[in-house]
Amino acid sequence: MKLNTNHNISELFFAAARKYPHRLAIIHKNHDITFCQLAEAVECTANYFHSKGIKKGDRVLVFVPMSIDLYRIVLALFSMGATAVFLDEWVNKKRMEECCKVVNCDAFIGIFKARVLAWFSYELRKIPIKLGVKGRLSGDWDKNRYPLEVERNYTALITFTTGSTGIPKAAKRTHHFLSKQFEALNDKLSPEEDDVDLTALPIVLFMNLGNGVTSVIPEFKASRPDKMDPSKITRQIQKHQVTRIIASPFIVKRISLYLSKNNLKLQNIRKIFTGGAPVFPHEAELYKRGFPDMDIEIVYGSTEAEPISSIKVNDLVADKDFLFKTGLNVGSVYQKAEVKIINITDEAITVKDEIELQELPHGSIGEIIVRGDHVLTEYIKNPQAIKKNKIFINEKCWHRTGDSGYLNESGVLYLTGRCNMIIEKDGRLISPFLYENYFQSLPGVNIGTILMIEGKIVFALELWDHERKKVVLLALESLPVKAAKVAFLKKIPRDLRHHSKIDYSRLLQMLD
Numbered sequence: 074m075k076l077n078t079n080h081n082i083s084e085l086f087f088a089a090a091r092k093y094p095h096r097l098a099i100i101h102k103n104h105d106i107t108f109c110q111l112a113e114a115v116e117c118t119a120n121y122f123h124s125k126g127i128k129k130g131d132r133v134l135v136f137v138p139m140s141i142d143l144y145r146i147v148l149a150l151f152s153m154g155a156t157a158v159f160l161d162e163w164v165n166k167k168r169m170e171e172c173c174k175v176v177n178c179d180a181f182i183g184i185f186k187a188r189v190l191a192w193f194s195y196e197l198r199k200i201p202i203k204l205g206v207k208g209r210l211s212g213d214w215d216k217n218r219y220p221l222e223v224e225r226n227y228t229a230l231i232t233f234t235t236g237s238t239g240i241p242k243a244a245k246r247t248h249h250f251l252s253k254q255f256e257a258l259n260d261k262l263s264p265e266e267d268d269v270d271l272t273a274l275p276i277v278l279f280m281n282l283g284n285g286v287t288s289v290i291p292e293f294k295a296s297r298p299d300k301m302d303p304s305k306i307t308r309q310i311q312k313h314q315v316t317r318i319i320a321s322p323f324i325v326k327r328i329s330l331y332l333s334k335n336n337l338k339l340q341n342i343r344k345i346f347t348g349g350a351p352v353f354p355h356e357a358e359l360y361k362r363g364f365p366d367m368d369i370e371i372v373y374g375s376t377e378a379e380p381i382s383s384i385k386v387n388d389l390v391a392d393k394d395f396l397f398k399t400g401l402n403v404g405s406v407y408q409k410a411e412v413k414i415i416n417i418t419d420e421a422i423t424v425k426d427e428i429e430l431q432e433l434p435h436g437s438i439g440e441i442i443v444r445g446d447h448v449l450t451e452y453i454k455n456p457q458a459i460k461k462n463k464i465f466i467n468e469k470c471w472h473r474t475g476d477s478g479y480l481n482e483s484g485v486l487y488l489t490g491r492c493n494m495i496i497e498k499d500g501r502l503i504s505p506f507l508y509e510n511y512f513q514s515l516p517g518v519n520i521g522t523i524l525m526i527e528g529k530i531v532f533a534l535e536l537w538d539h540e541r542k543k544v545v546l547l548a549l550e551s552l553p554v555k556a557a558k559v560a561f562l563k564k565i566p567r568d569l570r571h572h573s574k575i576d577y578s579r580l581l582q583m584l585d
Contacts (some may be wrong), residue, residue, distance in 0.1 A: 082222040082229050082248045083151035085255070085283030087112055093285040096416030099141045099278070100313055101290040105143050111148075118149035120214035126202050129221055132231070134173065134200065135185035138162045139275060139290055141353035146182055146284065146351050151229050151248075152220035155180075156229045159275075161569070162296050168241070170196040172233055175243045175454050180204065182285035224332050225249035231453060234376050242462075243453035250449065254379065255280045257409055257447035261372060261380050262319065262346060271310055272319040274349070276379070289313050291324065298323060298572035306437060310339055319346045320373075323573040326356055329363025339364070348372035348379070350573030351401055351488060353510035357386045365388040373403040373486070377462075377472050380407045381441075382486045386474065396510050400438075400478060400487035409446065413471070414439040414479050417492050421460045422473070430464070430471075438479045440492050442471045477504070494577060496525045500516055503530075503554055509575070515548055517541030520565050522575055529557035533580060535565040560584055 090098075094109035106114070127133060132151055135157050137143045150157045158176050160169060173196035180202035181191065182530040188205065191197035225230075230246040246254070258280050264270075269287045273295070281288045289309060293301035306328060318325065325347045332339065345360070345367060350358075352371045360369050369386035372379070384404025385453045391472050392402045406412045415422075417440045426428050426480045433439045442464065444519070450470040477495060478488040489495075490506025497503075505523040510523030517538035524531045532549060536542065542561060549559060566579040 075119065076298070080225045080227065080248050081151065081154070081223050082251045083148050083220045086148055087220065089283055089285040096285060097287045097298065098282060099144060099288050101140050102292060104141060109147060114145050115148045115152060116219055117214060118145055118218055119153045120207055122149060123153060127153070127155055127322065131156050131179035132156045132176055133180040133182060134158045134160065134178040136160050136187040137206055138184065139273070139295060144278065154221040154223045154227065154229060156228045160233070166190060166194060170194055172241050172243070173197065175241055176231055182206065198490070220442060223248055232376065236458045240457055242458050244449050245451045245453050253446040255283060257380060257407065257445070259284070260409065261383060261407065266351065268317055269313055269315050270317045270319055271315045273321065273324055274319060277319050289315055289318070301327055303327045307331060307337065307339070310342070314341050316341055317344045317346070318342060321349045321573050322347050322352050323358065326359055327468050329360045332363040342367060345369040346372060350373055350568070352389065353397060353401065353513055354390050355510055355514040357389045360386055361390065375474060378410070378443045378445070378447065378474070381410055381412065381443050382406045397507055400489040401510070403486050403488050406484060406486055411444045411479065412486060413442050415442055416440070417477060422464045424464065424466060427466060430466070435480055435482050438477055438489055441476045441486070443474060444469055444471045448472050496523065498525070508552070508554070515545050516517045517545055520575065522552065524581060526581070530554060531584060532556040532559045533562060533565060533584065534559065535562050
């Protein structure tokens with residue numbers, strides 16, 4: 074059945090393949106594939122999956138690293154009306170099993186290592202269909218079968234938030250939601266026909282496939298981002314004449330440091346977008362050194378809402394002297410998003426109308442909530458998470474970000490840290506987030522934060538130059554907050570997805 078209502082998100086890719094058949098779609102390591110070649114491979118793969126028993130409506134666990142194969146497989150599942158259940162390659166066996174319990178899968182497609190792991194996991198063993206990455210249908214196949222027509226609220230993709238404790242939050246992304254998310258990202262990223270993007274963000278590469286934009290996947294192991302070789306990625310950028318970089322702050326920072334240290338310039342780069350973690354003014358200055366006079370934009374958002382706001386690097390750097398007083402400037406709110414600031418509470422929020430929501434006045438710090446067509450409204454099998462993280466008012470759904478901040482009179486959004494990390498000490502509120510930029514700016518410090526442990530303030534710092542420890546300790550004495558202990562750690566744990574944000578729960582376990 075041929076698509077005629079355009080609800081199947083894969084039709085965006087097939088339309089781009091018809092328009093740009095001979096343009097390169099994806100470049101990865103020593104391999105590349107054109108749009109027409111990928112379209113044929115997607116159709117062939119969908120028919121192969123059909124021959125193996127996967128059908129419309131099935132949930133299929135996909136454990137494949139970011140590669141040409143990943144997008145061939147997921148586009149095939151989309152086109153046949155199956156739901157791709159996506160796991161990041163950094164997940165361990167325990168996390169994989171937790172995710173499987175939340176989403177009962179009908180099939181599993183994975184690399185060899187994952188299929189070996191399946192023999193030692195009850196949750197994976199009980200999945201009836203298990204397939205490898207390279208399986209293809211030989212001979213002729215029905216080229217008119219796909220993409221199938223699906224309803225707008227048919228689930229296309231299930232992804233998981235990065236939380237490491239409790240029940241994993243499985244984000245339900247329908248074909249309609251993905252199309253709205255792509256529209257929002259297109260508004261913000263404004264791709265041009267001749268763009269060649271270096272991107273490590275899976276959702277952006279999907280968007281590029283719908284736009285006819287060439288994507289280059291950076292060569293590093295996503296499960297070990299700290300081992301990334303920026304010289305190798307720089308050579309990729311030069312070899313493939315990349316025009317835009319769309320990546321996490323960690324990757325942009327590593328490339329920037331490498332370029333400035335070696336006095337190199339990347340002539341073809343026109344634009345850089347980064348997001349997935351806060352970028353402080355000190356880090357933004359590093360970007361400027363690596364990419365002088367470059368148009369660099371930092372996007373604020375989350376798994377459930379991307380984008381929320383954005384700011385140019387030059388504007389962020391200009392605001393650096395006011396961070397302790399004002400918080401982190403994350404720019405103007407995205408035009409198709411609504412943002413409100415409400416009172417911070419751990420309780421679920423139930424209201425009858427917008428008036429009951431009690432929006433705080435400009436300049437007042439509270440929790441940031443957001444709504445829009447590109448904002449996720451549902452989690453799979455997790456009514457507790459829905460109740461805690463969503464506010465439903467008639468047809469509207471507000472997402473509670475868990476971030477604290479405020480809007481100024483001009484509608485510019487400022488962050489002041491995670492709501493659950495704000496410390497109350499001696500009658501005053503302390504936001505560790507506001508000190509993290511200061512720590513990062515100290516010579517010899519990679520990253521640092523403030524924690525409350527057993528009622529005492531602890532500074533946790535990761536040094537890249539231990540000979541500067543005395544200088545750092547002297548600088549800390551000038552802070553308005555005094556620490557009962559300063560812990561110098563070899564490595565402060567980061568979030569596993571972007572390796573950019575501090576993983577506070579793991580850090581607390583280390584110091585406990």
